Amino acid sequence: MARGKRQDVWEFFGDLLKEHREGAGLSQGELGGRVFVSGAYIGLFEQGIRKPQLDVAKRIDEVLQTGGIFERTWRKLIDKSPYASYFHAVAELEAVATKICEFAPTVVPGLMQTGAYARAVTLAVHPFAADAYVEEKVTSRLDRAQILQGTTRPEYWVILHENAILTPVGGPAAMAEQLDHIAALIRNRWALVTVLPREAGAHAHMTGTLKLMEFEDQPPTAYTETEFSGTLLDDPAVVKQAQRTYDLLRVATLSPEASLALIESAAEDYRRCASTT
Numbered sequence: 703m704a705r706g707k708r709q710d711v712w713e714f715f716g717d718l719l720k721e722h723r724e725g726a727g728l729s730q731g732e733l734g735g736r737v738f739v740s741g742a743y744i745g746l747f748e749q750g751i752r753k754p755q756l757d758v759a760k761r762i763d764e765v766l767q768t769g770g771i772f773e774r775t776w777r778k779l780i781d782k783s784p785y786a787s788y789f790h791a792v793a794e795l796e797a798v799a800t801k802i803c804e805f806a807p808t809v810v811p812g813l814m815q816t817g818a819y820a821r822a823v824t825l826a827v828h829p830f831a832a833d834a835y836v837e838e839k840v841t842s843r844l845d846r847a848q849i850l851q852g853t854t855r856p857e858y859w860v861i862l863h864e865n866a867i868l869t870p871v872g873g874p875a876a877m878a879e880q881l882d883h884i885a886a887l888i889r890n891r892w893a894l895v896t897v898l899p900r901e902a903g904a905h906a907h908m909t910g911t912l913k914l915m916e917f918e919d920q921p922p923t924a925y926t927e928t929e930f931s932g933t934l935l936d937d938p939a940v941v942k943q944a945q946r947t948y949d950l951l952r953v954a955t956l957s958p959e960a961s962l963a964l965i966e967s968a969a970e971d972y973r974r975c976a977s978t979t
Contacts, residue, residue, distance in 0.1 A: 713750035715775055720748045722766045737761040742919070753779075753794045785842065789932055792913070792925050797849055801857040801916040805898075805907055805951055806866050810880060812843045813850060814860065814887060819880040820844065822872030850892045858893040861951050862961075864900045867968050874976035881969035888962050896955035897964055906950035914941075914948055 723733050723744070730748070731741030737758055746752035754762070759776040763769070785793050796802060796813070804811045810819060820840045828835065850858055862884075870877050887893040898905060910928040924935040924944035935941055956964065 712753055712779065715753075715772075715779060716748040716750045718775065719744070719762065719772065722768055722771075723748075726766050728766075733762070733765065736765045740919070752798060755791065786932070789927075791934055792932065793846055795915055795917075795923060795934075796846060796856075798917060799856045799915040800918050801859070801914075803859040803861075803914040803948055805861045805863075805912040805948060807863045807907070807911065808865055808869065809871070809911075810862070810866055810884070811860060811911070813847050813858070814884055814893065815843055815847070816876070816880050816883050817844060818872050818876040822876060826871075850887065855892065858887075860893055860895045861898055861948075861955055862895060862965075863898045864964075867897065867965060870972065874972040874979065878969050878972035878976060881965050881972065885962060885966050885969065888958075888965075894958060895961055895965070896952065896958055897961040898951060898955045902954045905954055906947045912944060912948060912951075914945060 723730070726733075728736075729741065730744040734741040734744045737744075738761065739754075739758060743752060743754075747754050754776070756773070756776055759772040762772045766772075802813070804813075809823060812820070815823070817840055820843045821836060824836050824839045825831070828839075849855055867881065871880070884893075884895060888895050910926055913925040913927075914922060915925070916922045921936065921938065922941050922945070924941045926933050926935070926944075935944065955961065
């Protein structure tokens with residue numbers, strides 16, 4: 703589903719919330735205080751800019767005595783999401799983060815993927831999927847990436863393991879395009895990318911991806927993902943540990959200049975390979 707349509711359905715949630723809140727005679731601040739978020743957050747919910755977590759939707763039901771309408775509406779809207787259930791909240795948080803730090807050990811992060819690369823990754827995981835399913839996954843991934851080009855784009859730091867550069871996902875031509883895209887993000891100063899070389903050996907995060915997100919008006923979060931599931935972490939002690947892990951990874955990477963040179967050199971190698979096949 704396109705970004706505009708996704709926004710429209712959450713605006714419906716916001717309109718419903720405003721109607722019930724005003725019917726209960728509560729200000730945004732008063733409702734926020736009772737469901738343990740700020741009044742400003744309630745305002746963002748009502749505008750469809752932010753999407754509440756399920757536990758917040760449940761508390762709204764309890765305070766406004768709606769018989770569960772916000773939980774049911776939340777679940778219906780989540781069912782329409784193109785993302786896996788464990789990733790939906792992460793995609794929503796990315797859109798309001800002021801800083802995102804990622805470590806990608808094997809695959810280029812979704813926010814940096816080109817259409818051809820995303821299509822190859824999707825088909826590798828879902829080889830029997832219908833074309834419509836594949837295209838929905840690719841479109842949703844490209845839609846997410848729009849946050850890197852907006853006027854309020856987050857600081858975007860990425861550590862790529864060299865394996866993600868050397869694995870020819872989608873073939874040489876697709877990889878040349880993908881690496882050219884990463885280089886363009888770097889040169890446009892939309893991303894700061896460093897490469898963890900294979901020669902570094904054992905490193906601080908040996909399994910799965912790691913994502914850290916910071917926000918203007920809420921505590922930072924961490925997200926880890928393996929092949930079949932992901933976990934969003936908000937416990938301050940755990941997030942602090944994840945941040946330390948990312949710091950350890952970063953000190954083992956090549957410099958930004960050396961990383962860009964490696965990425966551009968690999969792109970050229972893939973391009974030569976594609977021209978001879």
